[in-house]
Amino acid sequence: MTDAVYRLDDVHVEDAARILTRAFFDYPMWTWILPDEAHRRRALPAVLRASVRWGLLMGESFGYGDPLSAVAIWAPPGQADRDLDLGADGEDPALAGPDGTMTGWNGVVTALGEEPMSRFETFVAAQRPFRDALIPEGGWYLPWLGVDPAVQRTGAGSALLRHMFERLDPEGRAIYLETEKEANVPYYLGHGFRLVHEGTLPEDGPPFWCLLRTPPGARS
Secondary structure (H helix, E strand, C coil): CHHHEEECCHHHHHHHHHHHHHHHCCCHHHHHHCCCHHHHHHHHHHHHHHHHHHHHHHCCEEEECCCCCEEEEEECCCCCCCCCCCCCCCCCHHHHCCCCCCCCHHHHHHHHCHHHHHHHHHHHHHHHHHHHHHCCCCCEEEEEEEECHHHCCCCHHHHHHHHHHHHHHHHCCCEEEEECCCCHHHHHHCCCCEEEEEEECCCCCCEEEEEEECCCCCCC
């Protein structure tokens, strides 16, 4: 199944954003940030399109299937905090340009609006310290893994995970992620992750779970 995994490039941006939008449309974090469904339908594609472009700049974005049905965006060691901080200072100029035009994040603040933008920044600020504390030296971060709902539970997400396991396990690299959906926790546990933290986002936000996978045989 990993034969169907391939590196994404610019021609995949729109399709990848559509996949992620369908995968995350009813996700607890996004229903909290964008509780109005009509607003979410308008704004979430802009957020995820920019996320895909960010992933392409990182150089570690992969898709599964033809047509594309699943997407994984990875942050290499030391890059986990370059995670689209949309505060007054804008993006990391070295990564995406000072005005956000390389990824489209310059339009995301407008698409979200003031209150959802504030909740998004709350989410980022709440989870960042755990990444700082829990990702071991040389560890990778998985900010996005999304599968089109039409093909969920068919192995597409597992194929994307195994593709990176095969690459990182021989190097002894750990992988860290967060999820705001409890049903995802046993899925990741079944792929060798272990639960390292449970928390709740401020301002009546949803709970979240932090998971870490170390290669088989490596020290935790």
